[in-house]
Amino acid sequence: MARGDEEAFRQLYRRHAPALFAFARRLVGGDHQAAEDVLQEAWIRAVERLNRFAWRSELRTWLSGILINCARESLRRLGRLPPLDAADIAEPSPGPPVERLDLEQAIAALPAGYRIVLVLHDIEGYSHDDIAQILGVEPGTSKSQLARARRALRRSLEPSGNPALPE
């Protein structure tokens, strides 16, 4: 093995892995093992394609795109990702009030289709056009999914006494 090559990769890994791991964990709904698998697969694909990266965007953005695809494939394999284009995806039932459900848990509990759009838009700052391109849907679908995701999130946080939401 070329030591310099390995060390160079380790530098890249250490710089970007903490943010990518947090991103992956949210995308897969808090499943730690799945997030590890997604992160590792994303790095493998990234190194495979590194010489195709045109450097017209930031490396983190490029890595995130690969990570999102890996996360969606993982969710699909686990049967947790219905087609996002289905505008009539059933909204989650309110269910019994959940006490002390913190924000991360509430996000993790969203249906995967909602969660991905919410994480991309409201946490990572992607635009609807970006999300539409990444997920292969129309921008309108991204907007409607986000609206539903937000409603579902608000509802899950409604029980009184939730400490995660500031006044």
Added chain:
Amino acid sequence: MTRPPDEDLPPALQDALLALPRESPPPPALEDLTVSALTRRGLLGARGKGRLPHRWLLQSAVAALLVAAGWLGGRRSAPPAIPASTTPRFVLLLYGGEVPDSAGPAAHAARVQEYAAWAQARHATGSVVGGEELADTAITLGSAPRAMPEAGETGPGGFFIVEAPDLPSAIQLARTCPHLSHGGTVVVRPIPAANGAG
């Protein structure tokens, strides 16, 4: 990140989402596992496979600066003029400094990241104000100067434009450029005030 108020997202919830931690360290063992997986697939230490051209390195580092400055992203054909300033300006011309032949793609990427981090940090403080990549094509017109590039050489691979109070300060800034630590040469040349300042 700021957004206009959104009726679907109460301000308190918007703030809470934006306040979520953006980083979470993966298990330490995952780094070694990932390196092992890459090695098994021949993606690390594979000499001569998938390497990138040397000039790409300098051009990419400069491109990374331009991305940071918001100058790229589909607008390559019409880069904006460098904004007016009264501070003296200098051009740093980057020569040589190629990544060794034995290095793989990750080594190239790490070098670009190093250059980009240097440029972006100084762009944030205002001392690096611009840059541009230079293509390999070099057409010489008129009488040949005394020092022509040798066959196969095309001169600098890129340049940075920096602001500094005076030439010694510009030289001091140029000394921090990572290009030097990789065997490259940086030539500092003042831009006359009539062209670059005021």
